[in-house]
Amino acid sequence: MARAGLTRARLALAAAELADQAGFEHVTLSAVARHFDVKVASIYSHVASAHDLKTRITLLALDELADRLAVALAGRAGKDALAAFAEVFRNYAREHPGRYAATRYRLDGATAAASAGPRHAEMSRAILRGYDLTGVDQTHAVRLLGSVVHGFVSLELEGAFSHSAPGSDVSWSRSLDALDFLLRNWPAPATPADPIEEP
Amino acid sequence: MARAGLTRARLALAAAELADQAGFEHVTLSAVARHFDVKVASIYSHVASAHDLKTRITLLALDELADRLAVALAGRAGKDALAAFAEVFRNYAREHPGRYAATRYRLDGATAAASAGPRHAEMSRAILRGYDLTGVDQTHAVRLLGSVVHGFVSLELEGAFSHSAPGSDVSWSRSLDALDFLLRNWPAPATPADPIEEP
DNA sequence: AGCGACAACCTAAAGGCTATAGGCAAAAAC
DNA sequence: GTTTTTGCCTATAGCCTTTAGGTTGTCGCT
Numbered sequence: 418m419a420r421a422g423l424t425r426a427r428l429a430l431a432a433a434e435l436a437d438q439a440g441f442e443h444v445t446l447s448a449v450a451r452h453f454d455v456k457v458a459s460i461y462s463h464v465a466s467a468h469d470l471k472t473r474i475t476l477l478a479l480d481e482l483a484d485r486l487a488v489a490l491a492g493r494a495g496k497d498a499l500a501a502f503a504e505v506f507r508n509y510a511r512e513h514p515g516r517y518a519a520t521r522y523r524l525d526g527a528t529a530a531a532s533a534g535p536r537h538a539e540m541s542r543a544i545l546r547g548y549d550l551t552g553v554d555q556t557h558a559v560r561l562l563g564s565v566v567h568g569f570v571s572l573e574l575e576g577a578f579s580h581s582a583p584g585s586d587v588s589w590s591r592s593l594d595a596l597d598f599l600l601r602n603w604p605a606p607a608t609p610a611d612p613i614e615e616p
Numbered sequence: 617m618a619r620a621g622l623t624r625a626r627l628a629l630a631a632a633e634l635a636d637q638a639g640f641e642h643v644t645l646s647a648v649a650r651h652f653d654v655k656v657a658s659i660y661s662h663v664a665s666a667h668d669l670k671t672r673i674t675l676l677a678l679d680e681l682a683d684r685l686a687v688a689l690a691g692r693a694g695k696d697a698l699a700a701f702a703e704v705f706r707n708y709a710r711e712h713p714g715r716y717a718a719t720r721y722r723l724d725g726a727t728a729a730a731s732a733g734p735r736h737a738e739m740s741r742a743i744l745r746g747y748d749l750t751g752v753d754q755t756h757a758v759r760l761l762g763s764v765v766h767g768f769v770s771l772e773l774e775g776a777f778s779h780s781a782p783g784s785d786v787s788w789s790r791s792l793d794a795l796d797f798l799l800r801n802w803p804a805p806a807t808p809a810d811p812i813e814e815p
Numbered sequence: 816a817g818c819g820a821c822a823a824c825c826t827a828a829a830g831g832c833t834a835t836a837g838g839c840a841a842a843a844a845c
Numbered sequence: 846g847t848t849t850t851t852g853c854c855t856a857t858a859g860c861c862t863t864t865a866g867g868t869t870g871t872c873g874c875t
Binding site (some may be wrong): 429455459 | 823826
Binding site (some may be wrong): 442448455496515521523524538548556557559561563564565566567568569570571575576578581582583585586587588590591592594595597598599603606607 | 695720722737742752753755756759760762763764765766767768770771774776777780781782783784786789790792793794796797798801802803804805806
């Protein structure tokens, strides 16, 4: 009987494709086994569990995204970089909704640390080099940036914006304009914390 | 044999509690049946399917959230209203992570229309009455507002902000400051679309 | 070429989840 | 007090995960 030639990597890739087509939550060892015309038990020689397989999709997705981000950010700064960064996220989510969803799959600490997650963080921060933000303000801005991009992309993917005019494309570009404006004019705290600073 | 006294509503509530404790993705007819010390098949007299039960959690959560929002927004305007709105989301997500996750469960059109979703939309828009935004800019702003709040809250819930200083509380309040500033100074489009307007 | 040994894939089986069909008895209706 | 309703049950079947243990390609070694 001919062998299917399974591999950790091939399994992860097939699972990622399945995720994109059927949704991340429908990724199943059984489905992957069917795809390779192999019995389910065989999968366990290459992957520890269903959770493991999903984790591999996540790592794959984070990696691909980081690669795209790196390419898009090369040689760009300021709003250009901001827009490129955001566009990569949005396009990735549209092209690969399942993988994008996988991106939200919970990793344990060690796995997360070894993932492309830190590269993402670095690149987010790199974008802000084009703006005049220092110290903790940079961190706040990174977090806000992440929130806007992730929030918009996932709401859009859920169809939250598709039941009213105008099309979400316009809102997207206006949101990026707004974000750029904000980063160029980062406001001081409105409620200046408790007046007592650490002595 | 005494009866358990199952009800659509009691089931939904128990399921919501289960979601908060175990995570929305672990809500299962079996688990709910165990909770009521009843056989799984019995559940089907009250609920059409697992999907149906999850949908009911979603509707419950949307309703609760809308109620809280209504209370919080009463008598507030401007940044006050903005902060109250956002705070309700964040607190709800922290108190009820499972229900908050349910909020992202996909509803079919009819169900969504009959849900508290439209109330949410109304209230988001109401917040912007305190700012000087008109026409489509209002829509863009509503979408951005939703993106920021949802994005921040879900990233925070995933622990995305818990691996670096400072605490996310600070970033949250700075993000709201930023959002308020943005709504008070809503920028014009940076790339003024194609100069040709529809004649 | 032949022989091991490893790796790749298999069968079998158990346990959990969803779902449907049909039965019995408690509660409600009269 | 009988009838009807309906709440919950048993039984069954299908799909998914996971583990244990068997078989057979395939490669390296001699």
